[in-house]
Amino acid sequence: MTVGALRYRRLKQRRVFGSLGTALALLCSVLAAGSLLAILGYVVVQGVSAINWNFLTQLPHPIGVPGGGVGNGILGTFIIIGIATAMAVPIGLLTGIYLALFGRGPIPEALRFLSDVLSGVPSIAIGLFAYAVLVAPLKHFSALSASFAFMMLMLPLLVRTSEQAIRSVPQTVREGALALGMSNFRATVRIVLPTARPAIITALLLAIARVTGETAPLLFTAFGSQYWEANPNNPMAVLALQVFNYAISPYPDWQAQAWAGAFLLVVAVFILSLGARLMLRRAMRGLDS
Amino acid sequence: MTDRTRFRRVARFVSPVDRGFAAVVYGGSILFALLIVGLFVELVLGSWPSIAAFGPSFIWKSSWDPITSKFGALPMIYGTVVTSLVAIALAGFVGIMAAVFLADFAPRWLATPLSFLIELLAAVPSVVYGLWGLFVLAPFVRTAVGPALQKTLGWTPLFSGPIYGVGLLTAGIILALMIVPTVTAISRDVIAAIPRDLREASMAVGTTKWETATRVVLPAARVGIFGACVLALGRALGETIAVTMVIGNRPEISASLFAPSYTLASVIANEFTEATTSIYTSALIELGLILFVVSVVVNALARLMIWRVRGST
Numbered sequence: 001m002t003v004g005a006l007r008y009r010r011l012k013q014r015r016v017f018g019s020l021g022t023a024l025a026l027l028c029s030v031l032a033a034g035s036l037l038a039i040l041g042y043v044v045v046q047g048v049s050a051i052n053w054n055f056l057t058q059l060p061h062p063i064g065v066p067g068g069g070v071g072n073g074i075l076g077t078f079i080i081i082g083i084a085t086a087m088a089v090p091i092g093l094l095t096g097i098y099l100a101l102f103g104r105g106p107i108p109e110a111l112r113f114l115s116d117v118l119s120g121v122p123s124i125a126i127g128l129f130a131y132a133v134l135v136a137p138l139k140h141f142s143a144l145s146a147s148f149a150f151m152m153l154m155l156p157l158l159v160r161t162s163e164q165a166i167r168s169v170p171q172t173v174r175e176g177a178l179a180l181g182m183s184n185f186r187a188t189v190r191i192v193l194p195t196a197r198p199a200i201i202t203a204l205l206l207a208i209a210r211v212t213g214e215t216a217p218l219l220f221t222a223f224g225s226q227y228w229e230a231n232p233n234n235p236m237a238v239l240a241l242q243v244f245n246y247a248i249s250p251y252p253d254w255q256a257q258a259w260a261g262a263f264l265l266v267v268a269v270f271i272l273s274l275g276a277r278l279m280l281r282r283a284m285r286g287l288d289s
Numbered sequence: 290m291t292d293r294t295r296f297r298r299v300a301r302f303v304s305p306v307d308r309g310f311a312a313v314v315y316g317g318s319i320l321f322a323l324l325i326v327g328l329f330v331e332l333v334l335g336s337w338p339s340i341a342a343f344g345p346s347f348i349w350k351s352s353w354d355p356i357t358s359k360f361g362a363l364p365m366i367y368g369t370v371v372t373s374l375v376a377i378a379l380a381g382f383v384g385i386m387a388a389v390f391l392a393d394f395a396p397r398w399l400a401t402p403l404s405f406l407i408e409l410l411a412a413v414p415s416v417v418y419g420l421w422g423l424f425v426l427a428p429f430v431r432t433a434v435g436p437a438l439q440k441t442l443g444w445t446p447l448f449s450g451p452i453y454g455v456g457l458l459t460a461g462i463i464l465a466l467m468i469v470p471t472v473t474a475i476s477r478d479v480i481a482a483i484p485r486d487l488r489e490a491s492m493a494v495g496t497t498k499w500e501t502a503t504r505v506v507l508p509a510a511r512v513g514i515f516g517a518c519v520l521a522l523g524r525a526l527g528e529t530i531a532v533t534m535v536i537g538n539r540p541e542i543s544a545s546l547f548a549p550s551y552t553l554a555s556v557i558a559n560e561f562t563e564a565t566t567s568i569y570t571s572a573l574i575e576l577g578l579i580l581f582v583v584s585v586v587v588n589a590l591a592r593l594m595i596w597r598v599r600g601s602t
Contacts, residue, residue: 018499022394028386029395032469033406039413039421039466091324094317101314111318113589114325120520120588121581122527124554125332128561128577132331152324159321185310213414216529216554220561240416244530247420255424262417273412 040266047263050256060226060242066253070261072228073239080143080222081208083232084150089204092155096162096200097188103163112160119156126152127217134221141223143236149217154207161203165196165283198283202276209272213265215240240265329581336575338568347575353540353556355564360572362579364540368457368550369580372532373525375461375546376468381518383465384472385507388514391473392480393488393502404477411470419534422463427454427535430462435547446544455537458546463531468521475520475595479513480506516594523587527580529554553580 054069061068095115099108126149134145169192177187193200218224223235224245239261246258339347343360350361387407391400431454442448483506491505492498507514537549538559553576564570 014497014500018497021499021503022390025386025390025394028383029390029403029407029473032383032387032410032473033403035466035469036406036410036413039417042421042425043417091317091321094314095321098314098318111322114322116592117585117588118325118328120523120527120584121328122529122554122584124527124529124557125577125581125584126328128335128557128574129328129331131561132335132574133327152328155321155324183304183310184307186306188310209412213416215414215416216558219558223562240414243420244416244534247416247423248534258420262414262420265414266417269412269414270409273409 043259043262043266046256046259047266048260050260051263055257055260059228060237063251063254068257070237070239070242070257070264072225072237073242073261074264076143076222076225076229076236076238077212077240079230079232080146080150080236080238081211083144083147084154084211085204085208087147088151088154088158088207091151092158093162093200095155095159096166099159099163100166101184101188103167115156115159118152119160122216123149123153123214124216127219127221130217130221141221141235143222143229143232143234146218146222146236146238147232149221150211150214153211153214153217154204157203157207157210158200162196162200165199165203166192168199169195198279202279202283205272205276205279209269209276212269212272213240215244332574332578332581336571336578339571339575342568343572347572348579351542353551355560355566355569358566358568360569362553362576364542365551365553365556365576366579367542368536369526369552369554371457371546371550372460372464372536372552373522375458376464376525377518377522379462379465380469380472380521384469384517384521385476385514387469387473388476388480389502389507392477393498393506404474407470407473410466411474415467415528415530416534418463418467419531422459422531422535423455426462427459430454430456430459434458439547447546450543450545450547452547453537453549455535456545456547456549457536460532460536460550460552461546463535464525464528467528467531468524471521471524472517475517476510476514479510479517479595482513483509512594512597516591516597519587519594520591523584523591526587527554527584529558533558553577 054067056069056074057071058067058069059072060070095111099111102108129152130145130149134148135141173195174187174192177191178184182190218238218241222238222241224241225235225237227237229236243258243261243265246254246261249255249258339360343350347360347362348366349363350359351363352359352361353364354360387403391404395403431452435452435454435458438448439452487505487509488501491501496505532552533555536552536555538551538555539549540551540556541548543550557573557577557580561570561573564573
């Protein structure tokens with residue numbers, strides 16, 4: 001065998017090896033993407049059949065009584081996330097403005113580090129914090145404490161994104177506003193923030209999507225309820241919590257409702273994620289022009 | 290004028306309105322910082338009775354007995370570590386391979402929808418993973434995956450014993466699904482950030498595309514990819530609801546991956562509202578404190594590594 005033939009064969013081997021490797025890499029991507037479809041498919045098939053108007057609008061029925069719904073949980077989800085958003089947006093925005101405008105030196109760096117730390121803290125630990133601050137002292141579970149936990153979960157994303165969005169507004173735009181005699185306050189509120197708004201709304205949508213399906217901190221904050229409840233000072237039903245409780249129950253009726261609830265959660269979260277993506281595209285376009 | 294001085298001049302706040310504005314901005318930021326510090330302080334305060342009663346041995350004692358008030362965290366630490374390791378072993382391999390494919394091999398028409406689907410995986414709520422894990426994956430592990438593993442690898446203690454369906458392995462697989470988007474998305478970005486020159490130089494000396502991707506690009510991106518895996522590990526450690534639904538919830542240590550177990554997060558989820566004595570509650574909060582400290586350390590490490598490659602945001 002000549003040296004040339006040997007080389008040729010080894011190249012061929014290397015090419016075959018390369019193709020096999022590429023196929024393996026393709027397989028892994030398809031496996032990851034396919035598992036999403038497997039989960040979604042199951043949720044849709046099992047969930048859709050159990051969804052009807054009563055499911056969306058009625059109270060849960062006691063065990064053994066068929067029918068009933070998660071109307072109170074849907075209402076509770078809106079209330080708790082609404083309050084959480086109302087608390088998280090001002091704090092997140094102000095911290096973002098601070099980091100963007102005064103963002104050099106050890107204190108802002110420390111704040112960024114803290115924000116990153118918070119984004120990695122497990123939600124159950126944040127739930128314990130909400131319990132210690134708002135449940136234990138008042139001696140009762142409440143929707144407000146759940147909102148507090150959700151606020152903590154939403155903050156890191158809001159802080160970092162609003163900082164980046166404000167920073168990405170060209171300095172010349174700011175300078176122009178100041179040159180026209182605007183105060184820094186007016187320049188920020190009237191000129192910089194509107195320019196950064198699409199990016200901030202994107203972050204807000206993603207933050208809301210993140211907490212919509214969040215369950216762990218609710219176990220000992222919102223706690224759940226069998227009734228219509230709109231007072232944030234009382235325990236409240238939440239959709240994600242109902243899905244959890246129904247799923248681990250031994251009753252087929254409830255398990256079917258868990259699938260239907262899961263379907264609702266998935267739809268809500270996907271709409272929010274897609275909305276965020278569309279918003280992001282708008283934000284990018286806004287910066288280009 | 291340097292960027293820095295220019296920045297200072299513009300950001301000078303002199304008028305009364307601006308002073309007020311600056312005060313409000315400072316106030317919001319201080320509140321944010323206080324919330325995070327408060328989180329740590331409250332966890333320490335809440336777990337103080339337990340820390341005082343059990344001392345450091347809390348970490349290596351393996352009894353978890355609410356009736357006699359003897360608490361040790363070892364079974365939960367074991368369950369948390371094992372499930373996270375199973376998850377990162379599976380998700381690490383699949384995620385990195387997928388990232389290589391998406392960054393270097395896939396044509397655009399394929400890469401875009403695949404990336405999109407994989408990233409949507411991260412948006413699926415934890416409780417939905419748990420539901421799917423409980424009713425689809427657990428039976429599948431009990432009837433198909435488990436017996437197959439036992440047949441081939443049953444001689445190792447890892448795959449011995451009865452197969453319940455719920456247990457360490459099932460929890461690990463669910464976690465792997467949940468963290469694979471993190472591994473893939475960050476690794477893909479890190480790989481894409483490796484300069485083209487490096488690939489061209491490698492191809493120019495006659496390597497195949499696969500060799501370039503795995504022996505030149507991957508080693509160049511390894512710190513960032515490792516960071517992605519550590520970040521994903523941090524998520525797996527603290528994941529609560531999905532794991533609680535499929536791990537079997539038993540504070541025991543057994544070598545078999547088929548055995549039911551418990552994790553730090555899921556014992557809090559299951560027992561916190563039922564804790565009747567103050568020392569019981571405090572022991573659960575101490576588990577939360579351990580979880581908090583571990584996740585902070587793991588996340589800080591991961592971010593350091595990812596920053597080193599991608600550059601600070």
